[in-house]
Amino acid sequence: MSDERWRPRWWLLGNFGVIVVVHLVASGGWTTTTTVMAPIALVVTLVMVFVRRLPWWLTGEAFKGGRFLRVAGIAGLLLLDVVIVAALVVHPPHGGDVANAGVGVAIFFGGTAVGVYSLLPKRPVTRRSALRRRYRIATALMWATVGLALGGEVAVIVTVGDWLPWVLPVPAAVAVLALAWWRSNLGTVARCFASDSWTPVAAAAFDVRPGEPVNGWAVLPGDVRIRFHLSAVPADIAAELAGRRRLWLAGWPSEYLVTGLPEGTSYAVGLIGVHRRGGKKTVTHESAASVSSRA
Incomplete structure (x- = not known):
């Protein structure tokens, strides 16, 4: 990233705010853990926002390594998820640990999805037909995510007798917002061509x-x-x-x-x-x- 075009990574500061809000709601307010961890997390976030040259895996920016590193990174992320699922199968959680395990799995799986997306090579799309196809895919994925999240929550309620407030709704909401943002950007460009x-x-x-x-x-x-x-x-x-x-x-x-x-x-x-x-x-x-x- 050149110094001339570099800008602070303000979106990381926004992520910090969202995480703090989710933590406060989940914890029922300000706790001793929040008092200790919030300042530390804020300092780390500010470093990631304003320091220019940081590893790509720390800031979530585009990966510029070779094919071997890409394959190794994707394999490592998938292997980590397999180990987590295997551990849950061998030692299944019980009682209140079910919700904590669900949140952990959602975090790791979400991190894997973001990491794999960052590692995959991306070719710029320049065909209008591909633009329309991507717009339809984004629309379908957004509504499919909404449907799967609602269906999964209903299935949990029927099976367990109660809903899981953090396991499905929070990751699903993040996924829907990300897909809606992607769909909105594609739609803006698609409407320009549709206007003729x-x-x-x-x-x-x-x-x-x-x-x-x-x-x-x-x-x-x-x-x-x-x-x-x-x-x-x-x-x-x-x-x-x-x-x-x-x-x-x-x-x-x-x-x-x-x-x-x-x-x-x-x-x-x-x-x-x-x-x-x-x-x-x-x-x-x-x-x-x-x-x-x-x-």
Whole structure:
């Protein structure tokens, strides 16, 4: 991660707040354990938020190791889950330990899911057909998770005679929120293409290569000059940008800088930053809609 584009990992601070709230609710308020552990956890979280160079497995950022390390990491995570399940089978919990065991399993399985997702190599999606397919998959997964969580809780109530307040609802709620966020991002881009509205804008960039990230300048409607960043530019968009110095914006104005060609089948989603005279020329996560409103 370059120093120029580095930003504090604010989402980790948000995670800390959520964990504290869940702990307080589960513990019935502030306890001695909270008094001891909360300051320590806050210090560790602040280090993870503001220290730039930390291991990927500590911050949850993209893994950049080789194939062997990826396979070894995934195998290690899965082996850990197998050991936990085997231990529960050999020594099944009883009474109040059932809920604690369920929470532990949910935490480890959730951590495994996040870890495996981080370790798997990810290829940027640039086909509009793949975008629509991913949107349908996200929708199906979100509602399937809701259905499975409700069905599992009903099954527990019928079998045990009482519901488990932390074993299923909390992990299910986290999963549903994550899927809803993913679906919302995909839906925003998909709606831009569904609008069938295209706006050509003048744009220029150096060293435009198909399949590679691109940084450049563009002039939005209303003579708003911006600096943009596109990741993994498809060949047709790269040719349009390099040859005609032009970008086609789908569904503009929108939350993102969604580019493509009216007759094409690929797309790219960009980040934009406003160029201010005398200021640092960087690309930020500023909403494209907020920039268009200044025109």
